[in-house]
Amino acid sequence: MLTAQWVCRRCINALPRNRQLLRLASTDASANLPPVLLQRARNIAAEHDKLAASLANDFDPKTAKRAGELSRVAEALKEWEAARSSVSELTTLFQSQDAELRQLAKDELSATNAQIDTLATALSASLTPRDPFADMPCLLEVRPGPGGMEGRYFADAVFRMYRQYCSRKGIRANILKYETVDGAESSTGGASESPLQEAVLEILNAGAYDQFRGEAGMHRVQRVPSTETSGRTHTSAVAVWVLPSFPEDEADMPNEQNFNDPNSLFYVDPREVKEEKMRASGAGGQHVNKTESAIRLTHEPTGITVSMQDSRSQHRNRQAAWVLLRSRIGQRRREEREEEAWALRNSVLSKDKITRGNKIRTYNYSQDRCTDHRSGLDVHNLPDVLDGGETLDRVMESTKEWLVKKDIETLIAEEEADAAAAAGKGAKKGKR
Amino acid sequence: MPRLSFSLFWRAHRVSPHLATLLPVCRDLISARNELRWIRQHVVDLMSHTSGKTRTSPQTKNAQIALLTRLCRRRGIGVPLQYVLGSQPFGNLDIKCRPGVLIPRPETEAWVTHLADIACRHTDTNRAGGAANLRVLDLCLGSGCIGLLLHSLLERQFPRLSVRGFDVESDAVVLARQNLVHNTRRGLLHNPNDSILFLDADIFDPAWLASLVRHGGREHGRMRRGPVVDVLVSNPPYISTRGFDRDTERSVRNYEPKRALVPPPKPAIADGKPEDVFYVRLLEILEVLRSRFAVFEVGDLEQARRVAEMAIRQFEGVGAGVVKVEIWRDWPDMQPEEHEVDSMEISGLQIPVKGSGNGRAVFIRRAT
Numbered sequence: 032m033l034t035a036q037w038v039c040r041r042c043i044n045a046l047p048r049n050r051q052l053l054r055l056a057s058t059d060a061s062a063n064l065p066p067v068l069l070q071r072a073r074n075i076a077a078e079h080d081k082l083a084a085s086l087a088n089d090f091d092p093k094t095a096k097r098a099g100e101l102s103r104v105a106e107a108l109k110e111w112e113a114a115r116s117s118v119s120e121l122t123t124l125f126q127s128q129d130a131e132l133r134q135l136a137k138d139e140l141s142a143t144n145a146q147i148d149t150l151a152t153a154l155s156a157s158l159t160p161r162d163p164f165a166d167m168p169c170l171l172e173v174r175p176g177p178g179g180m181e182g183r184y185f186a187d188a189v190f191r192m193y194r195q196y197c198s199r200k201g202i203r204a205n206i207l208k209y210e211t212v213d214g215a216e217s218s219t220g221g222a223s224e225s226p227l228q229e230a231v232l233e234i235l236n237a238g239a240y241d242q243f244r245g246e247a248g249m250h251r252v253q254r255v256p257s258t259e260t261s262g263r264t265h266t267s268a269v270a271v272w273v274l275p276s277f278p279e280d281e282a283d284m285p286n287e288q289n290f291n292d293p294n295s296l297f298y299v300d301p302r303e304v305k306e307e308k309m310r311a312s313g314a315g316g317q318h319v320n321k322t323e324s325a326i327r328l329t330h331e332p333t334g335i336t337v338s339m340q341d342s343r344s345q346h347r348n349r350q351a352a353w354v355l356l357r358s359r360i361g362q363r364r365r366e367e368r369e370e371e372a373w374a375l376r377n378s379v380l381s382k383d384k385i386t387r388g389n390k391i392r393t394y395n396y397s398q399d400r401c402t403d404h405r406s407g408l409d410v411h412n413l414p415d416v417l418d419g420g421e422t423l424d425r426v427m428e429s430t431k432e433w434l435v436k437k438d439i440e441t442l443i444a445e446e447e448a449d450a451a452a453a454a455g456k457g458a459k460k461g462k463r
Numbered sequence: 464m465p466r467l468s469f470s471l472f473w474r475a476h477r478v479s480p481h482l483a484t485l486l487p488v489c490r491d492l493i494s495a496r497n498e499l500r501w502i503r504q505h506v507v508d509l510m511s512h513t514s515g516k517t518r519t520s521p522q523t524k525n526a527q528i529a530l531l532t533r534l535c536r537r538r539g540i541g542v543p544l545q546y547v548l549g550s551q552p553f554g555n556l557d558i559k560c561r562p563g564v565l566i567p568r569p570e571t572e573a574w575v576t577h578l579a580d581i582a583c584r585h586t587d588t589n590r591a592g593g594a595a596n597l598r599v600l601d602l603c604l605g606s607g608c609i610g611l612l613l614h615s616l617l618e619r620q621f622p623r624l625s626v627r628g629f630d631v632e633s634d635a636v637v638l639a640r641q642n643l644v645h646n647t648r649r650g651l652l653h654n655p656n657d658s659i660l661f662l663d664a665d666i667f668d669p670a671w672l673a674s675l676v677r678h679g680g681r682e683h684g685r686m687r688r689g690p691v692v693d694v695l696v697s698n699p700p701y702i703s704t705r706g707f708d709r710d711t712e713r714s715v716r717n718y719e720p721k722r723a724l725v726p727p728p729k730p731a732i733a734d735g736k737p738e739d740v741f742y743v744r745l746l747e748i749l750e751v752l753r754s755r756f757a758v759f760e761v762g763d764l765e766q767a768r769r770v771a772e773m774a775i776r777q778f779e780g781v782g783a784g785v786v787k788v789e790i791w792r793d794w795p796d797m798q799p800e801e802h803e804v805d806s807m808e809i810s811g812l813q814i815p816v817k818g819s820g821n822g823r824a825v826f827i828r829r830a831t
C-alpha cells in the first residue's frame with residue numbers, strides 16, 4: 032500500500048474515530064505528490080541545508096548560488112511539511128472531549144487539506160527544471176499559415192490581440208516589425224484588419240518569455256470572411272512563435288545568456304552574418320535624400336535570414352534585425368539541443384512536446400467561442416478575447432497551468448524511469 | 464529617368480491612390496509602400512496628439528484623410544519626405560527638419576556612430592582628469608545632428624563632455640538649438656550645465672578661430688600645449704558646381720539649400736579644386752586646435768584621397784607616426800565587397816580604406 036507511507040502514527044490513532052477524514056488527507060497527498068517526487072524534494076532540501084550550514088561558516092559565492100537555486104524546493108517542502116503536520120495535529124484534536132474544539136478542528140482541517148493540494152502542486156512545480164529562458168524578455172512573432180488572404184487578416188487580429196493585452200496589463204512592448212502585403216483592409220467582427228505578412232512584438236518585461244511561451248503554436252480561426260459572399264465559414268491558421276530576447280541593459284541578463292560570450296546560445300559571430308543594405312544608387316551622401324533604410328541579415332551557417340524596413344532609419348532597422356536574428360538563432364540552437372536530448376532518451380516524453388505544427392487554440396466566431404486544446408478550456412465572449420481582455424487572461428492562465436502539469440508529469444516519468452533503471456542495475460548486480 | 468510602366472501604376476492604384484501618387488518619386492512599389500506607411504503613421508500620431516482620444520470620430524477620420532492626401536501630394540511632387548514629415552531619425556535621436564537646412568543623411572549617421580565607438584575605446588577614462596572632459600567641436604552644424612548624436616553616444620562614458628557647434632546660417636543654428644531642446648525633452652539627451660552650445664560663426668573668419676583658442680586655453684587656467692578640442696567633426700559643403708547639376712537627386716536640387724551643399728567660390732586656394740576649400744580651412748583649424756580625433760565627411764573616394772593627401776602634407780612636420788590618416792567608406796563597420804580596395808597609396812603611405820560603399824569620410828588621429 033503506497034498510501035500507507037503518508038499516514039503518520041498519530042493519524043492512525045485517530046482512525047477509529049474518523050475514518051472519512053483520514054482517507055481524505057492521505058489520498059489527496061499521495062495523488063498530488065508521488066513518492067519519487069517527495070524523495071527527490073527531500074534529497075534536495077538536505078543538500079540545501081548542508082550548503083546553508085557551510086555558508087554560515089565560510090562564504091563562497093559559488094555555493095551561495097547553488098544554495099539559492101535549491102532554496103525554492105527547500106522552501107516549498109517546508110511549507111508542505113508544515114501543512115502536513117498541522118493536519119496530523121488537528122486530527123488528534125478529534126479525540127478531544129470538547130465538542131466545540133472538535134468542531135473547530137474539523138473546520139480548520141478542511142481548510143488545511145485544501146491548502147495541501149496547492150502546496151503539493153507548488154512543491155512539484157518547484158522540482159521541474161526551470162526553463163533556461165524563463166527570466167528573459169521575449170519576441171512574439173505572428174505569421175499567417177499557408178493559403179489565402181483570410182489567414183493574413185486573422186494574423187493581424189491575433190497580433191492586435193497581444194498588443195492590446197500588453198497595453199491593458201501595462202506590459203512594456205514595442206512593435207519591432209509590422210509588414211503587410213498589398214490588399215485592401217477588411218473588417219470582420221468589427222475590427223479593421225490588414226493582410227499581414229509578418230509582425231513581431233518585442234515584449235520587454237523580464238520574465239515575458241515565461242509568461243508568453245504557452246502562446247506558441249498554431250492558432251486556428253473559423254469564421255465567415257467579410258469578402259465571402261456565400262456566407263461559407265472558412266478555417267485558416269496563424270502561427271505564433273515566442274522567442275527569447277534580451278533586456279535593454281545587458282547587465283540585467285539572466286542565466287548567463289550573454290550574447291557576447293561564445294558559449295552562449297545567442298552568440299553570433301558577426302563574420303558569419305551577411306549584411307545587405309538597400310543603398311541609394313549613385314553618389315550617396317549629400318547628393319541624395321531618399322530614405323532607403325531596408326536591411327537584410329543572413330546567418331550563413333544556418334541560412335536564417337531577417338529583413339527589416341519598418342523604420343526610416345537604417346540604423347534602427349539594423350538594430351532590430353540583429354535582435355530578431357539573435358533570438359531566432361538562439362531558439363533554433365535550443366530546439367536542436369532538446370531534440371538531441373529527446374532522441375537520446377528515446378522515451379515517451381517527447382510525445383507531448385509542443386511542436387510548431389500543433390493546433391493549440393481555436394477562435395470560432397459564429398459560436399462566440401475560444402477553445403484552448405491543451406487545457407481543454409472553453410470560453411465565450413470572443414470579442415473580449417480578441418481585445419486582449421480579461422477573458423484572454425483566463426485562457427492564458429489555463430495554458431500556463433497545463434504547462435506546469437505537463438512539466439510535472441514529465442518529471443515523474445523521468446524520476447520513475449531513473450528509479451526503475453537503478454533498481455534494474457541493482458538486481459543485475461545482485462544476480463552476479 | 465526611365466518612364467514608369469503603366470502596369471506598375473495600375474497595380475499601385477488598385478491598392479491605394481496614395482501609392483500611385485508616391486510612385487513617381489519613389490520609383491518602385493516597395494519604397495512607395497514604405498513611405499505611405501510612414502506618412503500614415505505620422506498623420507495618426509499628429510491627430511492622436513491633438514485630439515487625445517483613442518477612438519476616432521468620423522470628423523477626425525475625415526481630417527486624417529484630408530491631411531494624408533495633402534502630404535502624399537507634397538511628397539509626390541518631389542518635396543523630400545523629411546520636410547513633409549518634419550523629421551528624420553538619426554541614431555537614437557529624432558532630428559527636426561525644415562526647408563532651408565540640410566536633411567541629415569544615413570551615411571553621416573554611420574560614421575558618427577563609428578567615431579563614437581573609437582573615441583570610447585581609445586580613451587582611458589581612468590586616467591586622472593584626462594578623459595572625463597571630452598571636448599567636441601562640430602563645424603557646419605546644419606540641423607545639429609552630428610554634435611547631438613555624439614553627445615548622446617558619449618555622455619555616459621564622459622561625464623564632463625562638452626559639445627560646441629557653429630554654422631554661418633542663423634536658420635541652421637536656430638534649428639540645431641530646437642533639436643537640442645526637443646531631444647532633451649524626450650530624454651534622449653542630457654544637457655547638464657549647458658554642456659552643449661550652438662552659435663553663429665563663419666569658420667573662415669580668423670577672429671572666430673582666435674577667440675576659440677583663447678576660450679579653450681582659458682578653460683584650463685593657463686595656455687597649454689595639449690589639444691584645445693579633443694574631437695573635431697565636420698560635414699561641410701563638398702559638392703562641385705558641376706556635380707550639383709549632374710549627380711544630385713532632383714529633390715535635393717530643388718528643395719535643399721544649395722549653400723549647404725556647394726562651397727562658394729573662394730580665390731584663396733591656388734592649385735586645389737573649388738569644392739575642397741572647406742577642407743583646407745578645416746585642416747588649418749585642426750592644426751591650431753591639436754585635436755586627437757577629426758572626421759571630415761567627403762563626397763567620394765577621389766575627394767577622400769585629395770583630403771587625405773592634404774592632411775598628410777599638413778602634418779608632415781609633427782614627426783612620423785604621430786598623425787594617422789584613414790579613409791572610411793559609407794558603412795565603415797561593414798565587410799567590403801570584393802571589388803572594394805581596403806587600402807590606397809597616398810604620398811608614399813599605405814592609407815587604410817575601411818568598410819563598404821563610397822568613400823565617405825577622412826579620419827585623422829593624433830597621438831598625444
Ligand SMILES: C[S@@+](CC[C@H](N)C(=O)[O-])C[C@H]1O[C@@H](n2cnc3c(N)ncnc32)[C@H](O)[C@@H]1O
Pocket residue numbers: 317564565566567568571602603604605606607608609629630631632635664665666667697698699700701722723724
Ligand atoms: C552639408 S551641411 C551639413 C549639415 C549637418 N552637419 C549635417 O551633417 O547634416 C553644411 C552646413 O555648413 C554651413 N556652412 C556653410 N558655409 C559655412 C561657413 N563658412 N561657416 C560655417 N558654416 C557654414 C551651411 O549653412 C550648412 O548648414
